Each structure stands twice: as C-alpha cells, then as structure tokens.
Amino acid sequence: MKRNAFYALLLSLLALGCQQKETSKDFAFDTHQGRRCFVVLGSNELAPDNSVVGLENSYNLAWPKTGMLTPEAERELIVRCFGDSLSTTFDEAAEHLLYLTWGYDEGDAEIQLLELKTDSIADTLQYTYGHLESTCEVSGNLATFVIEDEIYRVGAAHGMYSVQYVNVDVNKGTILHLYDLMDTTRLGEAILKAVNTLDVNEEVRGCLFEEFVAEGCLPVPQDFLIDSARSTITMVYQLYEVAPYVCGIQSIEVPVEWLAAQVQMTPYAKEFLVLSKAEEARGQ
Secondary structure: OHHHHHHHHHHHHHHHHHHOHHHHHOOEOOOEEEEEEEEEEOOOOOOOOOOEEEEEEEEEEOOEOOOOOOHHHHHHHHHHHHOOOOOOOHHHHHHHHHHOOOOOOOOOOOOEEEEOOOOOOOOOOEEEEEEEEEEEEEEOOEEEEEEEEEEEOOOOOOOEEEEEEEEEEOOOOEEOOHHHHEOOOOHHHHHHHHHHHOHHHHHHHOOOOHHHHHHOOOOOOOEEEEOOOOOEEEEEEOOOOOOOHHHOOEEEEEEHHHHHOOOOEOHHHHHHOOOHHHHHHOOO
C-alpha cells in the first residue's frame, strides 16, 4: 500500500511538471536517450535453465544545460544519477552505462558478448536489463531531478529499483542537502516522530525494521523531495534502508513548519522555505 502511495506522490510531481514544461526547458536539455542490447554466450551456466541470456542497458535522461550547475554540483549529479564515481562527464558516464555487462564477462575468458543489431532482444531469450530514466521539473528557483532506475538479473529472486530526488537551487546552481537546510543532529528522531504522530505517515509505521523503532531514531536520508509550495519535505528511503523489500520505497511526509519546531533551521532555509508560522512554534 505504501508503495502505491509513493507512486501517487510521484505522479503528482510529474503532473506539476507538465504545467511547468516551458520553465523546465530553460534549465535542462531535451531528453538524451541511449540503448544497447547484447547476447551473452559462455560455456558456464549463466542462468537457471540456459547458458545463453540477453542483456539490455538503456537510459532516457534529462540533463542540465552547460553552466547551469556549478562543477561540483554537476559532478555530484553524475554520481547520484549513474552511481559512477570514475567518469567525470555525462557522456563518459552514459557510455559506461551502455557497456555494463552486469558481471557476466568477469573472470571467465570463454564468455562472449555479442551486440544485437535489432531493436529488441529475441523473444526466446531470458534477459537481464538495466534502465535509467530522469526528468527535471522546475518551480521558481527550485529544480527537481527525479531519477528512476531498475535492474534485474536473470535468476535473481526479484529486481531492484529506486526513485531518487536531487533538489537544485536554480539561482545558485547548487544541489540542496538536508544539512544545508537544518541541523541534522536530531533529525532522525524528528523523522521517526513524524511517522508515529502524523496521520499522513500511518502506513509507514507497520513497515519499519524493529531496530529503528527500538533506537527511537531513523537514519538521515540522502533522498528528499521539496513540494512546489515549499511547505512540505518528503523524506525518501530506498529499498531495504528502513523496511523490508515487500514494503517498497518508504516516503515520510513532514510539514516544514512542523519540522522547524523540532530541529533548528538554517538562515538559508528560512529564505528558501515557508517558515513564518514555524518561527512562532519555536518561540522566536
């Protein structure tokens, strides 16, 4: 159920993006696409029922125009988007993604990787695939990259997927982190309190690993989403971070004014977010 709620949130964000389409073009290139399909051959068993499998890597990505991000921010976006700590440019990281062989060619000289020239993998093949997709939506001086990826390897019990968020201050060309907005020392306690006390997060309560409930604290997430009105921050935890796979990605909605009564917000956050009532809540 929580996974359905999360995707409902994602669809709402994308719907907002449709209204901001022209603004988005001022910040990001039109989508880049790439796709490469292979057949993997080898003498060793590569899959449960067959030693021949298909392999498909693809991406469909929005990317900021040159100069829109600081060099440090663009580098961070490459790492966040591709998980690639070696490539230094978008082109390098994208090309590396398309050539990924998901381990089939490691340590076995007899394995051959043959690129398919057709548009799709043969229907008779089992196949491993990796797909990466991103969109960029803009609301005022806030740009939000939504990065979705999905990976499945033949023989695995299930695939893996993630939906990451990268929030950008368009005016500065910098990526926002939670520590830019607030003192994160006790943020984990505040997030768990939001789970336990705010009805909007009721579905999360029964999914959390018991260790976090016992500790009275959740880890500070890397992923979060700021809504277009700047009134809510949704904390996002990927698969297995705080809950079992069956519960899916966990999203915890926290009103900014409520959060500001729990933790100290930075001067930068007070300018970027809606904090008038929160100041009163803190007695300031």
